[in-house]
Amino acid sequence: MSLRRIFVSNRGEIAVRIIRACQEAGLETVVGVSQADQDSMAARMADRAICIGPASSSDSYLNIDAVVTAAVGTQCDGLHPGYGFLAENGGLADLCAEHGVTFIGPKSETIRRLGDKIKARALAKSAGVPVVPGRDEVTNYEEAEAAADSIGFPILLKAAAGGGGRGMQVVRANDGLKSAFDTARAEAKAAFGDDTVYMERFIGSARHVEVQILGDCHGNVIHLGERDCTLQRRHQKIIEEGPATALPADLVDNMRRAAVELARSVGYEGAGTVEFIVDQDEDEFFFLEVNTRIQVEHPVTEMITGIDLVAQQLKIAAGKRIEFKQEQVRLEGHAIECRINAEAASESFRPSPGQIAEWHAPELSDVIRLDTHCYSGYTVPPFYDSMLAKLIVTGTDRNDALKRMSRALAAFRISGIETTLPFLKAIIERPEFQSEQVSTRWVETLLDDPDFVARLERSQQ
Amino acid sequence: MSLEPSTSKAGPGTLTDADVERVVRAFRDSGFSRLDLKLGSTALSLSRAGQGGEDSIDGRASFDAVVSPSVGYFHHAADHANAGLTVSEGTVLGVVRTLNGETEVRTGVSGVIAAKLAMEGEFVAYGQPLFQIRANAADKMPDQTGVPKATGAPQ
Numbered sequence: 359m360s361l362r363r364i365f366v367s368n369r370g371e372i373a374v375r376i377i378r379a380c381q382e383a384g385l386e387t388v389v390g391v392s393q394a395d396q397d398s399m400a401a402r403m404a405d406r407a408i409c410i411g412p413a414s415s416s417d418s419y420l421n422i423d424a425v426v427t428a429a430v431g432t433q434c435d436g437l438h439p440g441y442g443f444l445a446e447n448g449g450l451a452d453l454c455a456e457h458g459v460t461f462i463g464p465k466s467e468t469i470r471r472l473g474d475k476i477k478a479r480a481l482a483k484s485a486g487v488p489v490v491p492g493r494d495e496v497t498n499y500e501e502a503e504a505a506a507d508s509i510g511f512p513i514l515l516k517a518a519a520g521g522g523g524r525g526m527q528v529v530r531a532n533d534g535l536k537s538a539f540d541t542a543r544a545e546a547k548a549a550f551g552d553d554t555v556y557m558e559r560f561i562g563s564a565r566h567v568e569v570q571i572l573g574d575c576h577g578n579v580i581h582l583g584e585r586d587c588t589l590q591r592r593h594q595k596i597i598e599e600g601p602a603t604a605l606p607a608d609l610v611d612n613m614r615r616a617a618v619e620l621a622r623s624v625g626y627e628g629a630g631t632v633e634f635i636v637d638q639d640e641d642e643f644f645f646l647e648v649n650t651r652i653q654v655e656h657p658v659t660e661m662i663t664g665i666d667l668v669a670q671q672l673k674i675a676a677g678k679r680i681e682f683k684q685e686q687v688r689l690e691g692h693a694i695e696c697r698i699n700a701e702a703a704s705e706s707f708r709p710s711p712g713q714i715a716e717w718h719a720p721e722l723s724d725v726i727r728l729d730t731h732c733y734s735g736y737t738v739p740p741f742y743d744s745m746l747a748k749l750i751v752t753g754t755d756r757n758d759a760l761k762r763m764s765r766a767l768a769a770f771r772i773s774g775i776e777t778t779l780p781f782l783k784a785i786i787e788r789p790e791f792q793s794e795q796v797s798t799r800w801v802e803t804l805l806d807d808p809d810f811v812a813r814l815e816r817s818q819q
Numbered sequence: 820m821s822l823e824p825s826t827s828k829a830g831p832g833t834l835t836d837a838d839v840e841r842v843v844r845a846f847r848d849s850g851f852s853r854l855d856l857k858l859g860s861t862a863l864s865l866s867r868a869g870q871g872g873e874d875s876i877d878g879r880a881s882f883d884a885v886v887s888p889s890v891g892y893f894h895h896a897a898d899h900a901n902a903g904l905t906v907s908e909g910t911v912l913g914v915v916r917t918l919n920g921e922t923e924v925r926t927g928v929s930g931v932i933a934a935k936l937a938m939e940g941e942f943v944a945y946g947q948p949l950f951q952i953r954a955n956a957a958d959k960m961p962d963q964t965g966v967p968k969a970t971g972a973p974q
Binding site for chain 2: 390393408409410411412418423424426427428431432453457
């Protein structure tokens with residue numbers, strides 16, 4: 359099987375990224391755009407752009423029927439879902455398969471099994487991957503109390519369905535359990551239509567580390583190292599880096615092996631990410647979830663391995679074997695990625711859509727990369743995610759990369775809209791980040807510091 | 820003027836009806852006054868009959884596009900599909916079929932069909948003009964018709 363024309367079912371920088379990879383592979387591209395994106399960089403780069411619906415993403419980028427109709431109507435034989443939107447929707451993979459369009463990603467069955475937190479946790483357990491002590495499928499308060507007894511406080515309550523941080527509650531003692539349980543249940547019901555809750559040990563000082571994996575339909579599974587995505591705000595990643603230099607080498611080795619074991623146990627095909635939470639106090643890692651798609655932060659891995667992940671996705675989808683063995687994958691240097699968003703950080707990250715008056719990026723090279731769909735004069739629409747660009751640098755080691763990132767951020771000028779550039783600059787300069795004394799809650803703590811916020815306000819003016 | 824890649828099954832050097840429709844549409848949207856096209860055994864000549872067209876003959880007349888409410892395959896309603904037919908507001912002119920459903924194509928004004936811009940079974944984009952309606956002067960509406968209002972669409 360070979361692919362000839364790819365339907366790009368996404369927008370923004372990742373649509374641009376996928377179109378580039380297709381062009382390099384000699385594949386034609388059709389991008390499905392909403393009415394708001396008809397003049398986007400992706401629309402201009404693709405061989406053809408087809409309007410699939412109005413600006414509202416529920417009627418365009420999230421409309422499976424419209425997306426696959428457009429792919430079929432433009433005679434595409436492959437569909438790349440990017441990340442977000444429908445990327446981890448088994449229904450999209452199914453409808454593609456039904457109409458002879460190759461979905462560039464894992465099989466729909468794999469997406470469904472790994473997309474369900476409870477099933478994924480069970481799969482991890484059976485593959486010998488450590489999971490955070492917890493209890494599945496808590497549906498009433500009596501069960502919640504019993505679970506709390508065996509897990510021990512502090513405890514995290516989450517929606518069983520869905521992803522991200524929605525419906526999450528932390529409870530530190532027995533007297534807070536009832537109200538936290540009720541809230542988690544109500545939020546789960548409202549967000550996902552399913553009020554099943556799952557509970558687990560809450561880790562006080564955590565790092566978020568994830569392993570990039572690749573699998574093909576011939577049973578080969580390898581890892582491409584890990585990314586440390588500890589810097590988050592409200593479960594949204596801010597800065598990612600690799601390799602995970604803050605962790606002991608044997609812990610990292612075990613984590614990589616665990617990721618490969620889990621992927622192998624489900625016959626994983628394509629690019630995927632196994633996310634772990636690391637308890638820094640205990641030097642222990644636990645399985646979090648598997649993302650069955652290309653990740654936003656995939657360039658970190660590309661920069662340290664020299665492997666083009668989107669190109670690999672295209673090859674694997676076409677039935678080819680992974681071209682290299684685990685021992686041939688070399689991790690060189692250190693890479694850091696900053697997500698630049700159209701947000702005013704000093705005003706609670708208020709979104710700031712509008713026209714970009716000036717877009718002056720730092721000079722790009724082998725060690726400075728920019729993934730973006732933005733340019734001077736581009737109008738950032740208010741309907742979607744606020745990410746404008748990903749700035750990625752490499753260095754011989756972490757310090758070298760940090761210095762390069764500082765200089766690159768300083769050279770970046772964007773005007774006309776508010777961006778997170780001043781915030782990123784401030785974070786990169788912080789001694790806690792420089793010395794890796796951070797946890798997944800560090801950024802939020804920093805934002806509670808009035809001095810930090812005051813300085814941020816001044817730097818934004 | 821640019822043409823979208825042909826999606827027809829016709830061999831090289833031939834034009835299908837859908838191709839001709841596309842050329843005509845592109846010509847209509849262009850600023851050119853004349854087009855001569857030769858492709859294999861097919862020759863096509865297009866020119867604008869009287870610059871300004873009907874609009875200037877009757878100053879009050881205006882055209883409204885009925886645009887596709889969905890991406891998909893256009894199928895016309897047999898009774899209303901032809902130029903010259905009088906339609907009222909809400910007349911169903913056809914449907915656009917997706918893999919899992921269909922959406923009706925309705926006029927937003929009363930008037931006369933001035934042109935049919937999509938062929939039977941043609942694959943169309945969301946918002947693509949399917950018909951031109953010469954609206955009755957009193958019914959002239961400022962907005963395009965047929966497309967559900969996009970919430971806060973730019974411009």
